[in-house]
Amino acid sequence: MPSYTYGKTLLKVDDVSLEYDGRPILKHVSAEIRDIICTDHVQGQVVGFLGPSGIGKTQLFRIIAGLNKPTTGRVTINGADRPVQAGEVGVVAQDYPLFEHRTVMSNLLIAANQKEKDDKAAHDKVVQYLTEFELIDKARLYPVQLSGGQRQRCAIIQQILCSDHFLLMDEPFSGLDLLMLEKTSELIQKVANLDELNTIIVVTHDITAAAAVADHLWLMGREHDPSGNPLPGSHIAETYDLIERDLCWHPQIITQPRFMDFVREVKDRFRTL
């Protein structure tokens, strides 16, 4: 395993609570993502965000993206002294929304121009990404003409171009066959490692896929009363550091027995949430 250290805090979820009509959805959620510094290569961060259905993953996802405001607490990025704003954290939704009335090139330019005011520089950056992600020959097509995989890559590029190194991905493994699942995992790793500060949070139900791609896992759950009934309001019940356990950055880690043991451990914990 390459040697690594933890650097500054990149994203901080600070005591976030959310209520709807007096009903608690999230309760004192706290977590942070720190820069992982490897001495010999560029290493981004990937966090797998897991939890049972209806636990409030989407609500926390929207708060981290700056799309919703929490009732109390806040999410900050890059040590800023203000809550995150929409646009600072990229969001790749499950069905990879794009502007259907714009071509691939136009979809990406509109994102690049939000950060890069110089048209030539924005265009060059878009071309660089299109080439990197093997979409350059699709630049003049409309989103409806793209395949699922091409659309996914286009949506990811669009968000990277506009956000500040942060990317939230909602269920990127949902409904994929084995081959596409591997490709998506590779894509996530590739995007994460494009820049030292790139940070991807993958929201998913797929424990194995999340463990295979992430360096940390967050498990959302609820507290239980003495008779075992879940109490309203969820929080991050468990975090796993896969680097510490030497379970990430290894090719073919998913074939190793210790990885399978780890997945089993997470699944057992998942059942108690």
Add this chain to the structure above:
Amino acid sequence: MNQAIEVLSPNRVISKQTVRWMVGFQLVLLFFIWIFSPTVFLPKPKEVLNALNEMWMEGLGGELITSFYLNLQAIALATLLSLGMAYLTVIPFFRPIVTLLSKLRFLSMVGLTFFFTLMATTGHELKLFLLVFSVSVFFVTGMAEVVASIPKEKYDLARTLRMGEWRVVYEVVIIGQADKAFEVLRQNAAMGWMMLTMVEGISRSEGGVGAMLLNQNKHFHLSAVFAIQLTILLLGLAQDYAIGLLRTVVCPYADLTLERK
């Protein structure tokens, strides 16, 4: 034989050539039914053609231009008003107003004539007001539904690209729904022709095909009625095609797809 089974089976995709054959066959069948229909109320094609010739001599062409110009004016005004009102539904204050406007489609045009007569200074204006009102209440209903049905993800996409709320409205609601706006326009422009004949019956000051149609109807000149209806139908189809063509030029993405239906 296989093709015949295909066209009669549910949810089948048929080739363009089969579509051409099928439509051709249906047109010929329709024509034969028309020719050999025993009913006396249905004038024969030759009678309709003769009537069309006579009507043309009596000035059908000029009346068509009058009606077409009025319809075009009304559609243009109704489009501006309706799109403006529908886009304003993004602001909560305007939603009840647009809902109320939409409900006015239940009102009868005849009942509104007196009110609009007081407002209008000429017969043309009266017809224009009536037509704009009648088309707008349907147009705004259709377009407001288009705006309301935009999924939240589209707005979120624009917001995650750091767009301010007015830019979100422009990108997602206005240009993002342009293809659907054309579709609503297409439906309402067709309805304009249907209402036009009624409006021209209410105010006959400039004539028009509506007034002509009512005159022929009054005297039971069925061949002439058919001839005028046929002319309106052809003009309407041409208008429909032109709007469709404009939609394809302005929104080339609208008809693209990877899937077969």
